Structures are given as C-alpha cells and as structure tokens.
Amino acid sequence: MAKLTFKRGARDSFFEALFTIAKNDRQVVIVSADCGAPSLDQFRTHLSNQYVSVGIAEQNMVAVAAGMALAGKIPYVYAIAPFATLRCYEMIKVDVCAMHLPITVLGVGAGLSYDIMGPTHHTTEDISIMRALPDMTIYTPSDSTMAAALADLTYKARRPQYVRFDREVFLSIYTETGDFTAGLAHLREGKNTCIVATGIMVHSALRVADMLKKSGIEMGVIDLYRAAPINQDLLAKTVAKYNTIITLEEHFLVGGIGDAVRSTMADAGVTKRLVHLGLPHKYLFEYGGRRNIHELTGLDDESLAKKMAKIAKEKVK
Amino acid sequence: MMTIPALKEKARWVRQQILEMALHAKSGHVTSSFSCTEILVALYHGGVLRVDPKNPDWPERDIFLMSKGQSGIGLYPILADLGFFPLDDLNNFAGKGSHISVHIGKDIPGSEIVSGSLGHGLGIACGWALADRMDFTNRLIVTLLGDAECYEGSVWEAAMFAGHHRLNNMVAIIDRNEMGVLDFTECSLKLNPLDEKFRAFGWDVKTIDGHSFEAIFSALHDVRSRRTEKPLMIIANTVKGKGVSFMENVRFWHYRVPEGDLIEAARKELAQG
Numbered sequence: 001m002a003k004l005t006f007k008r009g010a011r012d013s014f015f016e017a018l019f020t021i022a023k024n025d026r027q028v029v030i031v032s033a034d035c036g037a038p039s040l041d042q043f044r045t046h047l048s049n050q051y052v053s054v055g056i057a058e059q060n061m062v063a064v065a066a067g068m069a070l071a072g073k074i075p076y077v078y079a080i081a082p083f084a085t086l087r088c089y090e091m092i093k094v095d096v097c098a099m100h101l102p103i104t105v106l107g108v109g110a111g112l113s114y115d116i117m118g119p120t121h122h123t124t125e126d127i128s129i130m131r132a133l134p135d136m137t138i139y140t141p142s143d144s145t146m147a148a149a150l151a152d153l154t155y156k157a158r159r160p161q162y163v164r165f166d167r168e169v170f171l172s173i174y175t176e177t178g179d180f181t182a183g184l185a186h187l188r189e190g191k192n193t194c195i196v197a198t199g200i201m202v203h204s205a206l207r208v209a210d211m212l213k214k215s216g217i218e219m220g221v222i223d224l225y226r227a228a229p230i231n232q233d234l235l236a237k238t239v240a241k242y243n244t245i246i247t248l249e250e251h252f253l254v255g256g257i258g259d260a261v262r263s264t265m266a267d268a269g270v271t272k273r274l275v276h277l278g279l280p281h282k283y284l285f286e287y288g289g290r291r292n293i294h295e296l297t298g299l300d301d302e303s304l305a306k307k308m309a310k311i312a313k314e315k316v317k
Numbered sequence: 318m319m320t321i322p323a324l325k326e327k328a329r330w331v332r333q334q335i336l337e338m339a340l341h342a343k344s345g346h347v348t349s350s351f352s353c354t355e356i357l358v359a360l361y362h363g364g365v366l367r368v369d370p371k372n373p374d375w376p377e378r379d380i381f382l383m384s385k386g387q388s389g390i391g392l393y394p395i396l397a398d399l400g401f402f403p404l405d406d407l408n409n410f411a412g413k414g415s416h417i418s419v420h421i422g423k424d425i426p427g428s429e430i431v432s433g434s435l436g437h438g439l440g441i442a443c444g445w446a447l448a449d450r451m452d453f454t455n456r457l458i459v460t461l462l463g464d465a466e467c468y469e470g471s472v473w474e475a476a477m478f479a480g481h482h483r484l485n486n487m488v489a490i491i492d493r494n495e496m497g498v499l500d501f502t503e504c505s506l507k508l509n510p511l512d513e514k515f516r517a518f519g520w521d522v523k524t525i526d527g528h529s530f531e532a533i534f535s536a537l538h539d540v541r542s543r544r545t546e547k548p549l550m551i552i553a554n555t556v557k558g559k560g561v562s563f564m565e566n567v568r569f570w571h572y573r574v575p576e577g578d579l580i581e582a583a584r585k586e587l588a589q590g
Contacts, residue, residue, distance in 0.1 A: 029451075031444075049451055060440045060474035067444020070429065071452070075444075090434060091471070095441065098431045099423070 010147035011108050011165040012039035017151035018076065019043060022050055028155065029068055033061045033079035035108065040078075058088040065103050066095035074102050074155065080114070081107030081123035081164055085130055092160075097135045102158035106165065110140055110199050111250030112279075113167040115290035119283035123164065127198075128255025130162050131228045137161045138227040140199040145174040146225060153180060166200050168290075173202070173223070183226035186238050190220030193312040194239060197248040198224045198257050204301060205248055211305045217312045227257050235261070236268040243316045246308060249278045250299065273316050277307065318364050321530050327398075328358045329590040332560045334394035336583055338410035339574045345410070345419055348558035348570045350391030352494040352527070353461060356553055359533040361395045365540070366459065370400035373426040379456050380445055382430055384438020385463035385492060389421040392428070401427035436469025438462060439489060443475050446484040446548075457540060459488045465497035467508055473518070480519020483546035488537070489520075491550070492527065494557035498571045512552055520550040527553025561586050 019042050022028040030043055034056045043051040052068075054061045058079050065075035077084065084107040085092070096103045107123065114121035130138050137159065141147035147165070154161050173187065187202070188209055195205040202223045209219040220242060224230070239245055245265075247258035258276030265272060279297055286293050294300040298307065319327065331354050339345035360366050360381065369375040383392055390410065397404045402416070402425070411418040416425055420433025430441060442460040449456060466472060479487055491511065495502050502508045512522045521543070525532040536551050543549065557571075558564030561583045564575075575583045 029448075052447065054474070054478055057474035057478070059436070059471040060443070060478055063437055063440025063471065063475065064444035064447070064478065066430075066437075067441040067446070068448040069444075070441065071445045071448035071454075073444075073448050073451075091437065091440075094431055094434050095437055 008039065008144070009165070009167060009169045010141045010144050011037055013144035013148040014106070014141070014151050014163070014165070015039035015043070017148040018155070019047070021151060021155050022047055025074070026050060027072060028074045029076070031061050031065045031068070031075050031077045033058045033077075033083065035079045037108070058083045059091050062088045062091035062095055062103070066099065066101055069101040069103050074158065076104045076106055078106040078108075080121060081109040081126055082121060085123070085126045085162070089129060093133060096160045097133045100135055100160065104154045104161040104163060106163050108165045108167060110164040110166045112290045112293055113200070115293070116287050118285060118287070122284070124250070124252050124279055125255070126164060127227050127249075127251055127257060127260075131255060131260060133160070135160045136228060139163045140225055140227065141165065142199055142202040142223050142225055143170045143173045145172060145176055145178060146180055149178060149180045164199070168200060170200070170203055180225065182234055183224070183229070183231035184234060184238065185223045185225070186220065187223050188219070188221040190242065191218040192242060193217070193244040193246060193308070194220030194222060194242040195246045195248050195308070196222045196224050196257065196261055198227060199250065201248045201250050201299075204299070204304060207301050208304045208308060211301065212309055212312070215309065217309055219308065219312065224257055224261070227260055230260055230264045232264050232268050235264055236270045239265070239270065239272060242272065244273045244275065244311060246275045246277060246311060248304070251278050252281050253278045254281060275311055277304070319362050324358055324363055324530050325590070327362050328354045329560070329587060331358060331391065331394045333587045334407055335390050336587060338390055338393070338407055340580060341408070342411040342419070343574055345390040345574065346387040346572055347390070347574060348564050349385065349463060349492070349494065350388045351559045351561070351564070352555040352557045353385070353388055353492040354391055354559070355528045355530060356461065356490055356492065356533060357391055357395050359530055360459065361399060363530065363534065365537050367456070368427065370427065373401055377456060380429055380442075380458045382438040382442050382458070382460045383421055383428065383432050384460050385435065385466055386421045386432030387419070388461070388463075389417065389432070390419065392421070393417045396425070396427040399427070435463065435466040436471035439472050439475035439479070442487055442489070443478045443482070443484060446479070446487045447482055449486060450484070456486070457488055458486055459490070461490050461492060464491050464493045464495065464508060464511070465502055467491065467511065468497070468506060476515060476518040476520065479548040483519070484548045485543060485546050487548040488540060489548065489550050491552050492555055493552050494555045496557045496566070496568065496571070500568060515550045519547055521545050521547040522550045522552065524552045524554065527555035528559060
C-alpha cells in the first residue's frame with residue numbers, strides 16, 4: 001500500500017515544537033474535541049497520558065481543561081476554530097478568563113481556510129469575540145517558523161491564549177531566530193501607505209506590494225500576528241512614517257484587526273487615514289474554493305492591487 | 318465529629334444566616350440554598366471533606382466545586398463558621414468591598430471556582446479528577462449541582478466523560494428539589510428518570526433523602542473505599558425552600574426575598590427549627 005503523506009503547515013510545526021516541550025514537562029496536556037492532525041499522533045502514541053479526547057464536545061473540552069489547570073496542568077485545547085471559540089465561548093469566559101487559567105485555545109481553520117466546507121466551518125468572527133474577553137491573547141501565525149516559536153511562547157506565558165491556525169501551507173516569511181514577543185513585524189518598508197494584515201492576508205499583502213512596486217508604488221507591510229493585546233507603542237512608532245494605513249483581513253470588519261488597529265491608534269493619539277479591507281458582513285454560501293471566494297469578495301490579489309493603488313494615489317487631507 | 322442533633326442545629330443556624338444575608342442585600346437565592354443546607358453541612362461540618370480552613374490551598378485537600386453557584390449564599394456561612402474567613406464578612410454580603418456575593422466570585426478562601434453560570438462544575442470536576450489520577454493524587458472531587466442545571470447539555474458531556482474514564486475519585490450530588498426558576502421540573506421539561514440516565518452514562522447512582530443527615534452519611538460512608546470504578550452520583554431529594562413553610566415548593570420564591578410580615582414569619586420558623 002502506498003504510504004500516505006501530508007503537507008506540514010503552521011499547525012504541524014506548532015505541535016511538533018509542543019511535543020518537545022511536553023516531553024520535558026509532563027504537566028503539558030492536550031485536550032482535543034476529536035480533532036486530529038498527523039503531527040498530533042505522536043502525542044497519542046508517545047505521550048498518551050498527556051492527551052485527552054473529550055469527543056466532539058467543546059464545552060466540556062474547556063471545562064475539563066479548566067479542572068486540569070486548577071490541578072496544576074498546562075492544557076492546550078484543540079478543535080476546529082469556530083467550535084473552539086464560538087461554540088464554547090461562555091466556557092472560555094468563565095472557566096478560562098474569569099479564573100485567569102493557563103489554558104491555550106488552539107483553533108484550526110482561521111478565516112476561510114475550510115474553503116468549500118461553508119460558513120459553519122469558516123471562522124470569520126473569532127477575532128472579534130475573543131478580543132472582547134479581558135485577559136485573552138490572540139495569535140495568528142503567518143508561517144511555520146512563527147508557529148513553532150508560538151509553542152514556546154504560549155507555554156511560558158501561562159495565561160489565557162488563543163492561537164488561530166490556517167490550514168494552508170504558507171511560504172516562509174521568518175527565519176528561525178525570529179523573536180515573536182513584539183506582537184507585530186514590519187516586514188517591508190514602504191513610502192506613504194502601509195498594509196497591516198494578519199494570517200493568510202500577510203502573504204496577499206506581500207504579493208500585492210510586489211505587484212504595486214512594478215507600478216512605482218511602494219507599500220509597507222506589517223504582520224500583525226498578535227491581535228490582542230496589540231503592542232501600542234510599537235504600532236504607533238511603526239506607522240508614524242506613513243500617512244495611510246490599510247488593514248487587511250480575511251475576517252469580518254466588525255471587531256476584527258481593522259477595528260483593533262483603529263482603536264489602538266486612537267488610544268495612542270496617532271491620527272492617520274485608515275482604510276479597512278476584509279470580508280463582507282454576511283455568511284458566504286459560495287463554493288469553488290477559497291480563491292473563488294476571494295475573487296467574489298474583492299480579496300484576490302488583482303482586486304486588492306487595484307484598490308490599493310487607487311488608495312495610495314488619493315490625496316490625504 | 319459533630320452529632321446528628323448538633324448538625325441539625327448547625328443547619329438551622331445556616332438557614333438563619335442565609336435569610337439574614339438575603340434580607341440585608343435584598344437579593345439572593347434563598348430557597349435553592351435552603352434545599353441544599355443539610356448536604357453542605359454534612360460535607361463540611363460532618364467531616365466528609367478533608368479541608369483545612371487555616372490553609373485553604375492545602376495541596377492534599379479534597380476539592381468541593383459548587384456548580385450551582387447561586388447557592389453561594391448557603392456556602393458562605395459554612396466557610397465562615399469553619400474559619401476560612403471572618404464571620405463578620407457575612408454582614409456585608411454583596412455589599413461594597415465584599416468578597417462574597419450572589420454568585421460565587423474569585424478569591425474566596427475555601428471556594429475553588431468562579432460559579433454562577435450553570436453547567437460548568439461537573440466538567441471542571443472531570444478535568445480535576447483526571448489530572449489527579451495522572452498525578453497519583455488521592456483525594457475526592459465533590460461537585461454539587463442543581464437538578465434544573467441538568468438541562469444544560471454540558472452536564473451530559475461531562476457525565477459521559479466521567480463514566481468513560483471511570484473517574485471513581487469523583488462524587489456528584491444533585492440537589493433534586495424538582496424546581497427550576499419558573500416551574501416544577503417535571504412540568505416544564507421532564508428530567509426523570511434522572512437516576513437511570515446517569516446509570517446509562519456509567520455512574521454508580523444512589524437516591525437519598527437530601528435533608529436526612531443519616532441518609533447523606535450512609536450514602537457517603539464508603540466514599541474513599543468504593544469497590545466500583547464508576548463515579549458516584551447521589552441524587553438528593555430535597556424541598557426547595559425547606560425550613561420556611563410558606564416558601565416550600567412554591568414557584569414564586571426562586572429569586573425572591575421575604576418582605577413585610579413574611580420576614581418575621583420566616584425568622585420565627587427558622588428560630589423554632
């Protein structure tokens with residue numbers, strides 16, 4: 001029989017790094033709502049005493065993790081992103097945030113990454129609701145190197161955290177020496193306009209910036225990989241040189257990173273022209289793949305390049 | 318160890334405290350706390366739970382999780398009486414600067430969890446019990462649930478988990494007063510047969526009179542040496558509002574505090590015991 005192979009994405013890099021951590025600290029446990037990953041199999045086979053399946057029962061997943069955390073464990077709960085967040089939101093509020101427990105929620109399927117599976121599996125409002133929780137730290141890794149580093153970062157932080165993984169295998173952005181404590185990275189210097197993106201849209205931003213460079217427009221690109229809490233000082237400092245900020249997310253605009261950037265800049269007293277790009281505020285029963293939905297919603301590279309070129313050329317009052 | 322008459326007297330005193338605290342704050346779930354008074358007194362004053370009021374975080378303590386967080390008002394007098402915090406704190410129940418309120422908040426000595434939203438405690442107990450087993454920690458994890466709390470689906474997610482993992486270090490007690498907020502459970506949405514449901518989920522189930530100390534102790538006498546691998550469920554049949562006749566089994570009283578002449582009438586009944 002042919003050997004089955006799989007593509008290793010950010011989630012797999014995270015689990016591989018976490019496996020090494022868990023081998024050395026037997027208090028680290030994974031509580032899964034019947035959600036698998038080939039990279040998770042090593043937990044099930046080699047660290048079976050540190051792996052718990054609750055079945056497809058996300059509320060109990062969080063409650064069980066809370067009990068384990070109260071007993072001294074360092075739990076990571078794992079499910080498909082909409083179910084790991086929306087389905088058990090009140091459990092996360094009360095059992096994780098209100099008690100400030102060291103639980104990390106791992107959600108796979110950020111944005112539209114469960115493409116043809118439809119809106120039940122799309123996760124287009126998780127940043128909004130998780131941002132609303134006091135105490136919650138939110139990460140969206142934009143490549144595998146960052147994801148692996150987040151295993152260590154979340155392990156050491158011992159607080160309520162949420163990591164939202166894409167399902168796609170991304171091109172590498174970062175080198176292995178990267179430090180991800182800052183919460184954002186200024187990946188590309190531009191002139192007047194800068195894109196602030198997260199997750200898959202960081203890759204779109206980089207491609208669009210390349211496209212626009214050919215027409216003489218130099219766009220900056222910031223990877224906002226930590227949507228909460230935003231590093232206010234660094235964001236203010238980084239955007240200081242630009243007059244226009246375009247936020248870009250594969251998420252609803254209500255409460256997403258655009259809103260987060262806007263309120264952070266307002267709090268910092270930074271006044272810039274802000275343009276928010278993201279998904280329309282409706283559930284998209286559109287199929288044919290993620291790229292097709294991007295084309296329908298204007299988030300494909302060509303549409304973005306067109307929009308951003310126009311924005312960059314507009315005079316800022 | 319306190320005698321049964323002494324425990325009955327303690328239960329009467331606890332109910333008096335519950336009433337006075339609720340009157341002071343003009344708020345509190347009096348009747349659903351009256352229904353579980355004997356259960357709580359038996360657990361704490363009756364010596365079922367191993368706890369140390371002078372060292373609330375004692376690592377070897379038994380764990381008690383008040384899943385029906387609205388009955389915090391019934392737990393606080395017991396914790397204060399045992400010395401977890403000063404009795405004077407009861408006089409400022411839900412007041413400015415108080416650490417005890419209608420639902421169970423943070424940092425209350427002797428209380429393990431934030432509680433008030435239903436359907437959380439049993440799942441937390443499952444995690445705690447499983448973690449204890451992983452770490453070879455030998456103690457009891459005891460949870461008190463309301464019967465109407467069992468409408469929450471999360472209770473059944475946890476029940477299934479506990480049964481599957483044979484968490485026999487877990488004890489759950491259901492305060493079966495047969496009433497929810499607005500109505501009797503069997504009228505609004507049938508819970509029965511509750512015992513058979515938990516048995517089907519893999520639990521050892523005992524049904525008792527939840528106001529009888531003898532029955533409570535009988536159900537718990539071998540709780541540290543049970544020969545079954547099943548978690549233990551005690552369905553404690555109780556009366557909502559127990560102790561004040563005009564509040565007993567009357568739908569009106571879920572979240573009400575006596576007013577006018579009824580205040581003295583309630584005090585009188587509790588004074589007589």
